[in-house]
Amino acid sequence: MLNAAETGKFISAKRALEFVQPDMKLGLGTGSTAAWLVKLLADAKSNNGLQFSAAATSSVTTQLAESLGIKIHALDDIGQLDLAIDGADEFDPDLNLIKGGGGALLQEKIVETAADQLVIITDASKQVQHLGAFDLPVEVVKFGWQTTQRLIADVLKTADVDGQTITRRGGDNPFVTDEGHFILDLRLKKIGNPAALATALTSIAGVVETGLFLDMTTAIVVGDGNGLARVQHKGSADWTEQQYDLDAEAALIKRVMG
Numbered sequence: 646m647l648n649a650a651e652t653g654k655f656i657s658a659k660r661a662l663e664f665v666q667p668d669m670k671l672g673l674g675t676g677s678t679a680a681w682l683v684k685l686l687a688d689a690k691s692n693n694g695l696q697f698s699a700a701a702t703s704s705v706t707t708q709l710a711e712s713l714g715i716k717i718h719a720l721d722d723i724g725q726l727d728l729a730i731d732g733a734d735e736f737d738p739d740l741n742l743i744k745g746g747g748g749a750l751l752q753e754k755i756v757e758t759a760a761d762q763l764v765i766i767t768d769a770s771k772q773v774q775h776l777g778a779f780d781l782p783v784e785v786v787k788f789g790w791q792t793t794q795r796l797i798a799d800v801l802k803t804a805d806v807d808g809q810t811i812t813r814r815g816g817d818n819p820f821v822t823d824e825g826h827f828i829l830d831l832r833l834k835k836i837g838n839p840a841a842l843a844t845a846l847t848s849i850a851g852v853v854e855t856g857l858f859l860d861m862t863t864a865i866v867v868g869d870g871n872g873l874a875r876v877q878h879k880g881s882a883d884w885t886e887q888q889y890d891l892d893a894e895a896a897l898i899k900r901v902m903g
């Protein structure tokens with residue numbers, strides 16, 4: 646019923662549900678993998694009586710969650726979160742990430758730095774030895790954004806990084822984030838020192854945030870198309886594995902797909 650990529654996303658979201666305890670305050674991520682999580686949480690709420698409260702990382706996730714009966718609270722009302730669960734565009738062996746492919750990196754970082762745990766749900770195609778194969782999203786304010794773009798190019802030159810900055814489009818116009826900013830995608834291929842690059846970029850006044858999520862992940866869940874979920878916790882080299890029976894999951898998949 647689902648292709649291998651979607652099955653992997655479902656499996657990672659399903660495995661991540663095991664991190665959710667009753668009455669937790671949750672941060673809900675953005676993207677196609679996080680959408681599976683939102684659907685599974687809505688199902689667990691209505692069919693198993695799971696109680697939780699939630700803040701979201703984007704207007705898209707807010708809309709999806711509320712359409713499924715999950716009330717979304719303002720982050721400032723809910724306060725410190727127990728757990729945030731989100732997807733990623735890339736992860737390295739230290740569980741550092743590139744995020745922002747969906748354009749929600751700023752709210753994601755705000756929500757996820759306010760969470761005691763960050764669980765990333767993903768698949769093996771996102772695993773890299775060095776971050777940078779995925780273009781690095783950088784959120785910039787509209788005012789003077791082309792000047793900011795030039796200053797970013799200077800930073801790359803100074804750091805001896807061979808990179809291009811590409812203005813993200815949303816149709817004919819630049820893509821606009823939930824916070825009213827633009828996104829520049831930096832084509833770097835390989836980021837030698839992610840922490841130094843993040844510091845250099847965020848020292849430019851027009852840069853609001855980067856998609857480098859460093860030292861934030863507490864656990865990563867990697868799902869695959871055969872129903873295998875692998876989990877690695879921060880600071881451990883070990884992976885634990887759980888095999889799901891896809892035939893047994895078929896009814897749940899059908900139910901949450903609506």
Ligand SMILES: O=C(CO)[C@H](O)[C@H](O)COP(=O)(O)O
Pocket residue numbers: 674675676677678679731732733734743744745746747748749750753
């Ligand atoms: O950072 C994100 C959105 O800003 C997403 O988590 C990231 O793009 C992964 O998305 P998907 O699960 O659809 O592959």
